[in-house]
Amino acid sequence: MQKYRIYELAKIYNKGNDEIIAVLNKNNIEVKNRLNSVDEKAKEILDKAFASPSVKKNKRPPMRTVRFDQQGRPTGSKTAEVQKKSYSSYNTAVSKPVKMGMLEEAKKAEADKKAEKESLQRKNIINEGKKEGRQLPTGKMSVITHDGHMGEQIPHKEGQPARTERNDHPRKNNRPQGGYQQRGERSQGGDQRRGDRPQGGHQQRSDRFQGDRRPVGARRPVGDRRSGAAVKPAGGLDEQPLIPQARRDRPDKKKTKKDYERSRREKESGSLMARSLNQNKKKKHVAEKKATVYPTEIEVPESITVKELAEKLGREVSEIIKYLMLSGVMVTINQNLDHETVEIIAEEFGAKIIEAEAPAELAEYVPEADDERFLKPRPAVVTIMGHVDHGKTTLLDALRSTNVAMHEAGGITQRIGAYQIRYKNHKITFLDTPGHEAFTAMRSRGAQLTDIAVLIVAADDGVMPQTVEAIHHAKNAGVPIMVAINKIDKPGANPERIKEELSHEGLLCEEWGGDIIMVPISAKKKEGLDELLENILLVAEMQELKANPNREAYGIVVEAQLDRNRGPVMSVLVQNGTLHVGDGILAGKSWGRVRAMTNETGRKMKSAEPSAPVEILGMDSVPEAGEHFYVMDASRARNIAELHASRAKEEEQRSVQKVTLDNIFEKIKEGEMKQLDIIVKADVQGSVEALVQSFMGIKSDEVRIAVVHSGVGGITESDVMLASASNALIIGFNVRPDANARALAEKDGVDIRLYRVIYDAIDDVKSAMAGLLAPTVKEILLGHAEVRQVIHTPKVIVAGCYVQDGKITSNSMIRIVRDGIVVHEGKIGSLRRFKDDVKEVTEGFECGIAIESYRDVKEGDQLEAFRLEEEVAEL
Known part of the structure; x- marks a missing residue:
């Protein structure tokens, strides 16, 4: 039933509010003021009481005749x-x-x-x-x-x-x-x-x-x-x-084109009133069409922003922010919301949260098991592991008849190298891992993708920390271990001592009743290499290594880098199947199509069989080293890569710790700490990983390292601009800045440090951190004096003193001790002996000391003279 307010009825009947109220009150309808509402019955009473106002006289404005x-x-x-x-x-x-x-x-x-x-x-x-x-x-x-x-x-x-x-x-x-x-x-x-x-x-x-x-x-x-x-x-x-x-x-007028057009418009639109009514109808019709239906169920990921939640709820962002502000939560449009807050907001706006499930085609790819009838023998993958400078790369050079070690910076390997050799009609794939302590992740990755681990130990050096670490990596991966005792040609070499040290680590040689094959070799003189290769083939034959070459390939990314001319390049090891040029490929957050493929010698290949190491071009970005790659349809690979990227972003957002009452003191402490910002650029992904881990491993209570950005490839102008904006130091490892980047760095005063050996970079970063440390202040005691007379002057108090030990200098600090309590600490205003100003007074002499800004000096006070010195802090 329609309701009418009193003031509306007064306008309809052209009466006053009091008159309308009086008529209604006479008819037993209680109305108090002009804002009260009445129903149709009251309107009927008013219709009877007053003339119907629906018929209004048409009035025309007076016409002026000139x-x-x-x-x-x-x-x-x-x-x-x-x-x-x-x-x-x-x-x-x-x-x-x-x-x-x-x-x-x-x-x-x-x-x-x-x-x-x-x-x-x-x-x-x-x-x-x-x-x-x-x-x-x-x-x-x-x-x-x-x-x-x-x-x-x-x-x-x-x-x-x-x-x-x-x-x-x-x-x-x-x-x-x-x-x-x-x-x-x-x-x-x-x-x-x-x-x-x-x-x-x-x-x-x-x-x-x-x-x-x-x-x-x-x-x-x-x-x-x-x-x-x-x-x-x-x-x-x-x-x-x-x-x-x-x-x-007029009937006698011949109609023109304008007349017909005017008639058509009048028929279509009618009068002005009709047009306005039609427009109102159209507006109402449009408004009815725009009536939105809000969702009752929404899928929410683990991390979601205010804007994304508003889009899922079909609401304006301002509505979400307003509700949170009324609830006492101040947020911005791009701020992440926790799951509990999202549930409260969804309930407020009438929606239910359901768990988001990835589509079946985007699920994690798992290769199907192969039928044993299609399996064929494949080459063994052997990883050379050991301590730095024990001869790993030299051994591979001897096996490949190359000279890689001479071309490596600092004589040490700083990346995983994959090579394949042929021995007695058998192929063997070798992986060379770094031995430096900074490359722990690389060694672990090398142990996981190998069939046999060959541990190199220098006969003149013995078992070292990285040797023990390599043993642990191989054992954790369940890989059979062989030991090559290198440098037996050197004076002082003692293979028996090496066997004894290895026995303490759980590696017992066959001669001593164990199951570990130990072969003495000399990589430099190529002694014992045949025996080593024979044993490798023997162990591989015992393992019965097989693969199916007639299926879609999958394997692991050994290394990845960004080449200026070729784009993203990744070195992969095919573990199963055959990889062809043109195949769609997925590797973690990266995807692409195999545009070109080369082996370790640079020869182009159309296909790569199991256990073959190859370099691949055609990825959209540089993948992480250690990622598994799979061959699949390119569109599906793209969808899965985007899913992995979104998940990685969510994980990164969740890792950002929010400020709470529990950790607010830690945050305040962190704010007081000094920070060294670093941008890391390297030639390969593994080196970037090693550098970042090494830098983050440097601990200090006063200075911390923050890696602003890390990436593969040369140093560009964007890196320099980022360093200038964040006041960061650029660390380049086996890369160089281009001419524009170098000119911009000189202009903006950005420090670029270039290295070819990883421990040089680590040492320089440690020195830079030490430079940020506040220097240590050390107090050096100079001497003691006793106050025997106090002389009052209008400006200062002069203490007549006797130097008991050491010396008192004019530029030293003074401390007044009374009854074992320090009552004042300050500077000496002047030091005199008799009437002459002196620089110092030694033991056994009397002097007059004027103390700045202090007048409460008494006889019998003890004075201590000391000097403060700053020392450079060390990590």
């Missing part, structure tokens, strides 16, 4: 009374039906008289037109008669004789304004001037041959006015003003 003289100047206007009288009668005739009350009899009585007068007027006008030699125009003037019907009449005002005008010089100003004369009229009337063309419309071509034109010099009859204003006929109180018929409504 007359012009022959010179075109306005001569005045009708008086307000005449206008009011004229248009009040016009409105009475047009806007509302004529009442048949008091005027009914008068109208009936004058009907006949009126008709006679109209016919007489028509005859007079016709006769007058004949006398002047002109015809009446076919365009007619309409008049409203006393009975409300439209009649045809061309009246003229009574008492105005037809005036003539000089015909020799008709003036331009005599023409009415606003129209133009057609060509047909000129042809009939001769030389007629422009000033005589009609006003208020265009004379149509249908009138060309109607003779609607007065002779030259003849003045237009007063009743023949073609203006937009109504002409009042003469005589009669009830006579209505003349209304000119619209030219486009």
Whole structure:
């Protein structure tokens, strides 16, 4: 049921609020003020009490008539009374039906008289037109008669004789304004001037041959006015003003293209009121279409921002932020929300959270098991492990007859190298791992992707920390271990001592009753290499290493780098299947298509069988070393890579620790700590990983290292700009900056450090951290003195002292001790012996000491002279 407020009803009935309230109260409807609401029943009571306001009188604004003289100047206007009288009668005739009350009899009585007068007027006008030699125009003037019907009449005002005008010089100003004369009229009337063309419309071509034109010099009859204003006929109180018929409504007018267009628009849109109603309907229809249906269930990942949650809920971000602010939580549009907060927000907006599940096609790829009937023997993958500088790369050089070790920076390996050799018609794949302590992750990765681990131990050096670490990696990976005791040609080599040391680590040789094969070799002189290779083939044969070459390949990423000319390059080891050029490939967060493939010698290959190490081009980004790669459809690989990237982003966001009351003290402490920002760029992904781990492993209570950015490839301008913005140090490992980057670094004062040996980089970073440490302040005691006399002066107090031990210097600090308690500590203002200023006074002498900013010195006080020295702090 519709409700109405009192003030609305007052507007409807055009009454005051008090009057409406009074009527309702009389009818037992309790209303107190203008804001109260009433129902339809109350409105019916008011309808009975007041006249219905639905019918409103149509009022037209008064029309202003302006007359012009022959010179075109306005001569005045009708008086307000005449206008009011004229248009009040016009409105009475047009806007509302004529009442048949008091005027009914008068109208009936004058009907006949009126008709006679109209016919007489028509005859007079016709006769007058004949006398002047002109015809009446076919365009007619309409008049409203006393009975409300439209009649045809061309009246003229009574008492105005037809005036003539000089015909020799008709003036331009005599023409009415606003129209133009057609060509047909000129042809009939001769030389007629422009000033005589009609006003208020265009004379149509249908009138060309109607003779609607007065002779030259003849003045237009007063009743023949073609203006937009109504002409009042003469005589009669009830006579209505003349209304000119619209030219486009005349039956004799030939319709033009504009008329048809106007008619079409009127049919389509109707009146202004109809158009507005149609627009309102359209708006309502559009509003109904835009009515949104909010979701009742949403899938939310583990980490989500305010903007993402608003999109899932179908709400505006401002609504979410407003609700959280009202709940006392201040957030921004890109701030992450925890799961509990997301649940509360979803419940508030009528949605239920369901666990997001990855589509089946984006699930983690797991290779299918191979049928044993399709398995074929494959080459063994052997990893060379051991301590730094024990001869791992030299052994591989001897096996490959190359000289890689001579070209390595610092003589040490700093990346995993994969090689394949052929021995007695058998292929063996070797992986060379770094031995430096910084490359722990590389050694662990090498042990996990290998079949046999060969442990290199220098006979003259013994078992070292990295040797023990390599043993643990191999054992954890479940890989069989062989030991190659190298450098047996050196003086002081003792293979038996090596066997004994290895036995303490759980490696017992076969000679001593164990199962570990130990082969003494000399990689430099190529001694014992055949025996080592024979044993490798023996162990591989015992393991029965097999793979299926007739399937889609999968394997592991050994190393990856960004080449300036070739783009992302990754070294992979095919573990199963055959890899072909053109295959779609997935490796962690990277995907691509194998564009080109080369072996370790740089030879291009079309396919790679199991246990083959190859370099692949065509990835979209540099993958992480140690990632597994799989061959699949390129579109599916892209989808899975994007899924992995989003998961990695969520993990990174979750790792950001938020400030709570429990850890706020730790955060304050961290804010007080100094920070060394570093940007790490290296040639391969493994080196980046090793450098970052080494830098983060440097611990200090006062200085910490923050790796702002790390990546593979050369140092670019973007790296320099990032370093300039974050005030960071750039560490380049086996890379160089380009010319633009170097010029920008010199301009912005960015420090770029380039290294080829990893421990040089680690040592320099440690030195930089030590430079950020606050220096250690050390106190050096100089001597003691006793106050024996106090001399008061207007400016300072002078203490007469006796130096008991050491010395007192003029630039030293002084400490006053009274009864074992330090009462003051400050500087010496001046030091004198008798009346002379001195630099120092030694033991056994007396002196006068003026103390700055302190006057409470007493006899018997002990004075201690000391000096503060700063020492460089060390990590």
